[in-house]
Amino acid sequence: MEILVASAIGILTAGGLYLVMRLRTFPVILGVSLLTYAVNVFLFASGRLTIGAPPILTDATTYTDPLPQALVLTAIVISFGMTAVVVMIALGAYLGTDDDHIDDAPGRGEDVV
């Protein structure tokens, strides 16, 4: 089980890194999203993997670690806000210059108006 989760984190990271190094804004945004998944799962896994013991107090004797869950929960919501802002900036740049390259190269992306 551990190897499955670890490899999933690794593959998400690798995919995210590759996409982040692309040249246009949209793949980079998707890449950042993949990296967000990887980071969130990694943080979540810092509570170690426990099956069938949610941190809802009952008569049970063991519970999984609730703290990473609380941290990751807000991280998920915040990452939505971050994605939205980045997408908006990318969109504004594209609409303003008719160019969605991510790198700032001389002579490219002058204002088309």
Added chain:
Amino acid sequence: MSLLLIVALPFLGALLPGLMNQAGRASCAGVTFTVTLAAFVGLLTNLPAVMAGDLVMYRMDWIPSLGLNFTLMLDSLGFFFATLILGIGLLIITYARYYLAREDNMGEFFTYLLLFQGAMVGIVMSDNILLLLVFWELTSLSSFLLIGYWKHLPEGRQGARMALTVTGMGGLAMIAGMMILGQIVGSYDLSVILQNRELIQNSDLYLPALILILMGCFTKSAQFPFHFWLPHAMAAPTPVSAYLHSATMVKAGIFLMARMWPVLSGTPEWFWIVTSAGMITMVLGAVIALFKHDLKALLAFSTVSHLGLITMLLGTGTTYGAMAAVFHILNHATFKAALFMSAGIIDHETHTRDIRRLGGLRHLMPITFVIATLAALSMAGIPLLNGFLSKEMMMGEAYDTVMGGNTWIVPTMAVVGSLFSAAYCFRLIGHTFLGAKRDDYPAKPHDPPAGLWLPPAVLVVLVVAIGVAPFLAEPAVKAITSAVIGNVGDVYDGRFKIWHGFVPALYMSIVAVGGGLVALALFNPMLKIWDTVPRPEAKTIFDAVIRAAVRLSRALTLPLHNGAFTRYSAVMAVTVVVAGCYAWVTGTVGAPTRSVQPAGAIEIAGWVMLVSATLGMVFLHRNRLLALVLIGIVGLMVSVGFVFFSAPDLAMTQITVEVVTTILLLLALNFLPNETPVESTVLRRVRDVSVAVAGGLATMALSYHYLLRDAVTAPISEFHLANSYKGGGGTNVVNVILVDFRGFDTFGEIIVLGIAAVLIYALTEALLGGPVRARLLNRTPDKPLAGDMHPMMMVVLTRVLLPVVMMVAFYVFLRGHNEPGGGFIAGLIASIGLVMQYMASGYSWATQRQRYPHHGVIGAGVLIAGLTGIGSWFVGKPFLTSDFAYVRIPPFGKFELATAAMFDLGVFLAVVGAVMLSLDGFSRLARRAHVKDSDHAMDINPARSEKEALKGQGV
């Protein structure tokens, strides 16, 4: 009045002039005057205590762990400076009211002035040196604003920048010096530091601390070699020059040297650095001042010279020198502020400050003549005026000062400095007021209204009063001196007298005054020599240094920071991987403490789906829509994973966030190209793949090792599990952590979310307000539009669903404290319900039915959460302490009422508002001019041809 209030009054008052701007100039100045007067009166109420020799203190802990506390103290030295600041402040405010032109924004001016005044009072009353530094930097900033007040003048802007650069740099050096001092003593409180003379002077760090602190003092007080900014600061309006650059701010450095005098002075290092800097400044300033034709430039260099004189006196390290310094601070503040104001009057009335174009003004402006002449004679050191008294003391002190075994150098320099000082004073009087009346003044000069001449007149009355009756000032000066020298020595016990008998100081004074007259007589030939001798120009050197610094930083940053985002990310990834490998190789890895859990078929199936979706994205990412679908699958599998590993709250959050994110990206994709073209070379892709694979393998290895080992120390989660029900009243520990244990974090996070949404709104507004708008309106879609923009089935379905979704959200919200759910998830669910209406029935239909603006909802959410937190203050608990109780409501049974639920409501509203506001921004971009939004939700146009459809004309 409490010291806190005296310091706070100008800052609070700084809000008023801007508000009163509309009410007219008189009320604007009036309110500033009143605020200053209130602070001044408040200061005077502390006079009895200060006179009794008490130390008035105010203490409030701020960040005790850093030694940074809001401690204020008032002794006679602080009282003296505060009186100067507030007293002269009152005169300057009156003067400025009449000085500023009708076009000048008076509210802005007085706001800056009050800011400065508060910062200055803060400096002289701070007990904590870190607090002092804060105020110190504030004076640099407010001085910057005031120098550059006339924004249309390039000299003003350049002068402001130069002043900020020099004094700001000095301030930075001083921060380091104060830190060292605090480290030596082990306390940042002045009252403690001042008791530790031996400890500080015997420390190895004494010299670095001294040099760094003196850097701050010298830059602020315009001492050589940092003197050059002050003349350029004269581009400021004259009230500013009179207030900041003669009477108060430039004395802050001197104040600090006086304040630190008991612990820093008396060593050879102090003597050499401070005395020589002061002496050079004194002579240099006086010589340059003589040859300046601009009245204000002349006064500026004379200020530099007099500040040098005071510094030199403090540098001698004797108690007599300290007393002379204190006395001269007082005298200089009176005559120099009066002179600056007179120069302002001349400028105001004749429209020039060039001495060469003036002369013969004594008949035209008799009042100004009297004021300026008395002040200038005092500065020249003529008996029966106060400048004479302190200059005599200076001469006496200089005569006794031995520098490196040399007995004549200091007295000679003192005489030379005074000689030139007398010469420029005589020139100021002679070339401006005396001589024949001219007929080519730029404007017809006459005496100004009383508002302009009264403030300097008040000061000149003091000049004469102290000059004639020195015993008036004697007790105050001695009391202040005793505060300066602390317990290092005793105050000089002789009387202040005009006539001391035939002592060396008298002869030195006679030589200086006589020499001054001779110098004036020889002025024209001397000026010719002066003009032909090449001199280094400070401004050119300064500009060259700045340019070199800019070039150096460019050379350092540009090659690294060239705007290529892909390169940054590659560099960062490689760096992190290399650092991780280094840690791996050099560190030790413990044995696994947990056993591997077996994986079943379902888990493997989920893994396969996640991995294939990710790989599919990487390979097919050029088709953007497909990539979006695939990332949806990734998100879904991650949520499933959360459910599987006992995290129901996370799963619910992830899946709802997934929905809104996908909608958001779809909206964005509407504008962006559908395909990503192939651009990178094969080589480059190979590079990227290797970096990505290395990063992936590294994270995988890290996660795997991590998952098989327990934490080195026990996690704090046990506490949360044990106290969740007892202390937080909920059985869903994750939710209790969010709204209770770590409520402050959550509060911050909803604020961040709100800021992000408002930022998106602002970006949308900026885009729609700019040239992009026209392009958006005229764009033709690249995909054929559907014939029915709002399909009936979807409209009906979403409308039926809305109440159901809302009920689910409500339910999830309520049960959140005990079962999976809570404000975040409920908020996301509710937003999805609302977004569905927008999607199905159209933007305008939905917007018309929207009751509350989204910003308002965010604000209400943050406010409710904040007020819930503040509520706990009223019962004497810290911010966000929660409470709960069980109540029995008859038909339903037992209910729990928790303040945490109110907080969660705030979270709910903030999330709803933020999500809706973000999506709203994107939708507004999509509206086009030629497509009319229909108010009817179900507007199907079956008659539309394919051609029209391609042009995007729906209705």
